[in-house]
Amino acid sequence: MSDFEKTHVPVLIIGGGQAGLSVSWYLMRENIEHVVLERHRRFESWRNNRWDSFCLVTPNWQCRLPGWSYAGKDPDGFMLKNEIVEYLDGFAESFGPPLLEGIEVTRVSMRDEGGYQVETNRGTWTCDQVVVASGGYDDPIVPAYAADIDPGIVQIHSRQYLRPSQMPNGGTLVVGTGQSGVQIMDDFHLEGRAVHLAVGPAPRSPRKYRGRDATDWLYDAGTYAVTIDRHPDPVKALTQTNHYMSGRDGGKEIDLRKYALEGVGLLGSVAGAKGTAMTFLPDLEKNLDDADRSYLGIRTQIDAWIARQGIDAPEEPPFEKVWRPQREITEVDLTALGISSIIWAIGFRPDYSWIEVDCFDERHKPRFNRGVTDVPGFYFIGLGWLNTWGSGRFLGIDEDSRYLADKIAARQKSLLAA
């Protein structure tokens, strides 16, 4: 019987990205029968949802998928999009997961007789256990007032962004200073295109510091091993935007003040828009200061680790603010400023509308402990801080998937024994 003809399988994994296939790797090792359903192609997010010049922000050595750690020549470098896809394809080929592509799960519900019903665009399956590995980046966020902006100004979300030449001539306003926003701004700046950046409250990180990548120091210091249940400020960890920095050109720090000196127009957070008028909060200086505070906090953390360990590491010059805004600009006319396009880089929301299982809290966030929900046999994987900082990234997915596979295997054994 081919997989397409099967209607029941012990375990169904929904999503063929690194998270779903890492769980599959462990289930294969445990001989647990399962199928991975992917609506597009494996690793679709890396293949098709990243811009042309995209490269990792985390160093290559953090790519540690089960049985498939990065083995290239540049562990301290940052793979480009096609290299990431190659690395991932190699992972999938290393173990041949039972993956069915082009199958979209449209509804998951519990069956009265136990287990789950999984409806897809290619028929209905039943299973004993479900792993949701659908990623956290389904719906691009765009504010409602974007609809009121003059149609002459082209707007896209970072999801649609490929390269500067895709946007019309003239200036571009990039909104948001998460990792995508600052890297897209940098893409325009490097091509000599006029670009403005609406600076939000995101923190930033040093890149190279005292002779090594900041993430190397933090890894050694145990920062990435801190679990969410032991985190000193779990609410902040769960809600804060990622620290911005870049892996471009071998890795670089992003000090927006330097970009301002080089001609990038910095503005505060966008507050609203109508026609060609856009309003901003008077928070540019505060946001720059806060980002620097987080940057300096990481430097202090690393300094303390170096001192405690007695490591001989080169000193760094003290941080200097090379630019500050002369005044807060709270209103601009986009056309007068030469802005002909806007790129919204303010994030995504997951879409769980297809999951009809009582595993969500009042804000529709999945309730779980390390991915294990309180609904027997129902799991999530691949989400930020599912357990540690690395959970929604390459670094932590091996540990998380091993943990989940153990739980799945134990349940499958108890179901068989019953």
Ligand SMILES: Cc1cc2nc3c(=O)[nH]c(=O)nc-3n(C[C@H](O)[C@H](O)[C@H](O)COP(=O)(O)OP(=O)(O)OC[C@H]3O[C@@H](n4cnc5c(N)ncnc54)[C@H](O)[C@@H]3O)c2cc1C
């Ligand atoms: C812009 C960006 C940059 C990033 N940079 C880094 C980085 O530098 N380093 C790092 O470690 N991490 C990075 N990440 C985070 C993380 O590594 C990626 O988001 C990664 O893609 C997560 O893998 P995943 O398998 O959890 O989810 P995804 O890769 O999103 O895979 C989920 C899969 O599920 C499929 N799917 C969804 N719904 C359904 C359905 N209903 N039915 C069937 N299939 C479905 C999707 O098509 C998709 O293929 C970045 C993320 C983003 C968005």
